[in-house]
Amino acid sequence: MKLNDKAKDFLKCLPVSREYGFADLSVLTHAWHESGGFVKIIGLNNYWGIKTPSQSVWNGLVAEVSTHEYEPMLGQETNAQALMRIIKKYGVNNATIIADGKHWKVFLPQKFRDWPTCEQALLWYCDFIKRLYPLAFGNRMNPVKYFSGLVEGKLKYATDPRYVKKLTELYEYLRPAL
Incomplete structure (x- = not known):
């Protein structure tokens, strides 16, 4: 599988998410999906399409x-x-x-929020999941259950009714390739 430079940079930063106990493929699959294979990254380092709601305080x-x-x-x-x-x-x-x-x-x-570095983006993402998506965070070592946790709790990460299916299929595709 050929990776672009942004995907290679992301893979180098991925150990940051291990500090929170995430499985690499949970975080990678989510970022891959949201960024269209690291082709449509928002800003510099928003790999997950994380918005900045109008009512929130965001100084980044x-x-x-x-x-x-x-x-x-x-x-x-x-x-x-x-x-x-x-x-x-x-x-x-x-x-x-x-x-x-x-x-x-x-x-x-x-x-959308953005971060100057990939490491800062990953740290923020991991904390964000921990705070707002407890079902996903509790299953962060099991990618398929992690994806379900993104849409089954109080907050829904995505509005796409096929979100979990898409992430699971992408995970199955990426798993042997990486």
Whole structure:
């Protein structure tokens, strides 16, 4: 498997996550998925698509990019009603929605956190998972259970209804290659 320079840099930094007891493939698979194989990294070192919510205090680097989310379709709402609901929820001025089965696929601008170094990003990520995703953190040595823990608790890491399946399939692909 050929790796780009950002993927190689990430692999060099990966021992940082071991300090928190993470399995390398748990963190690597999550970063690989969110960054599109380390091709679509947000800013300098946001490998996981971690946003900076408008109500949070964040004094670090910020990058604004267009992203997509999934929102459930509600009853008989029209496209216009759904769009207004979604714009209000995300606090943005514009968005585009496309019907995707039982969900709306929403394209909108969002602000994301960023870090000057890969090591700082990994330290922050590990602490972030520990604080906000206890089911994932408790299973950080078992990648498949880790992925489930990202969406089964109080907070949902992703809105994609196929998120765990995608991460698990990617993990199965990466495991023998790395």
